[in-house]
Amino acid sequence: MHLKTVGKYIRRSPYQSLAAVLIMILTMFMISIFSILTILSIRLIDYFEQSPQLTLFFKEEAKVDQIMNIKEQYESTGKISSIKYVSKEDALKIYNKLFEKENPILLDLVTSDVLPASIEIQAQKAEHLEELAGMVEGNELIDSIAYQKDIIDTFISWVNVFKTIGIAVIGVLVVTAILVILSIIAFKIVVRRDEIEIMKLIGATNWFVRTPFIFEGMFYGFVGAIVGWFLSLGILFYATPFIQSSLKGIPIFPIPTILLAEVLVGQIILACILGAFASFLAVLRYLK
């Protein structure tokens, strides 16, 4: 009975219903995109945290045997999972590989002399990184030490900024969606005032009259959540090759299907609650 009434209410004012669905799609699309980016950033941070790395860059005057000596010192600690010497020539190869497509002119300007030799150390645990870095502190052969930790910290601070902006945008959209649905439901209540009065006069309870409007709000939320999720998923699949190439082999894809399904279920619940809440505010205000 109530579902039939909801169908009728939607059919009778299709433009208002379309506006409600569109604002819900936009809101849920943004929430969906935000959720997927959060999942990706968490997976990226996890990857970095699970592969603690330290890179020692050597000065120009460092000889290969001196570097090898330091390498042996690290191997003897038993706290590293791998260690790799990158010579000036290797560094040039890496450099060339990085820029051959993006900016070939740069390749002619750089020779192996300007690039430092380095040692890439993979620690067994993240907490070993500081101790391992301390082993060469004050060593005259060392030009600089790059911590993975610094990269992660910078990345986390960026993610936090992104989260704050994302939450603010979503907050504004959620409030807008609530106000739009509230206005549309209020409009429909006013349009159907006579019908509501008749129903009450022949014995309808307040909830009998209110329920279809609340279901209608939930319906807008439900449709918005499903369409918003599919749209964001489409964008994710479209952008996956680009993101993958930018991350240069860091394995954050594919996102497990179960996780995406959880995002969908969460969104449907949230959207239905939002729709119901907005409609409830409207019926409280206009159906006394």
Place this chain on the structure above:
Amino acid sequence: MIQFVNVSKKYGPDVTALENVNFQIERSEFVFLVGPTGSGKTTIFRLLMRDLKPTTGSILVDDWDLGKLPKNKVPHLRRKVGVVFQDLKLLMDRTVSENIMLPLQIAGIADTAARKKAEEILLDVGLVNKQNKFPLQLSGGERQRVAIARALIFEPQLILADEPTGNLDLETSLQILDLLESINTLRGTTIFMATHNSEIIDRTHKRVITMFKGSIKEDKQGKGKSSAHRNTEEKSSENKDLEDKKE
């Protein structure tokens, strides 16, 4: 069935719609409520539906004290009292059948059972062949019958009919009156009907309560009581005799 005891109703401090109204209507009675516009007829009906509350006095409908009736019980009262509204209050975008089913659906009765019941009532009011028409496709008299059918759907013990013949010609008005009389006689339903139509009143010789400026001007008992009313009265007098004998 209905009891008004010292009922007054004021709209704000200055406007008095009813002033110290007292009357009683027995079960299965057929009573006309007459009076000029603004005499308080509609206020009495609205009080009986608990659309309004009396300013002073008490109103009893069966066992319900309407002044003390909590808000959440009002829908239950309205399902017990069938009302034929002056402006009919039919839903124009629903068919005859859907209009009549609506009170049952509101009460949570399944569609199939509601449809069956609606068909039975439509048969009673002679509209079964119009059940899929919309109210705008019907004549005035037919629409009035739909409104009566909707009021009958719960088989109420009381029907309030507010000017049900207001916009109809005499012939159709008499048909509507016949229908209400047959409901009164066959079902024993109490009918309380407001009207301006003196011809109808003259023909039926029922009890007439005349209102004037918010007060009862006259309460004229009818000459011919309906058989249902006579049966009820007979039963109550038999009961009284039995009680007397016991004593």
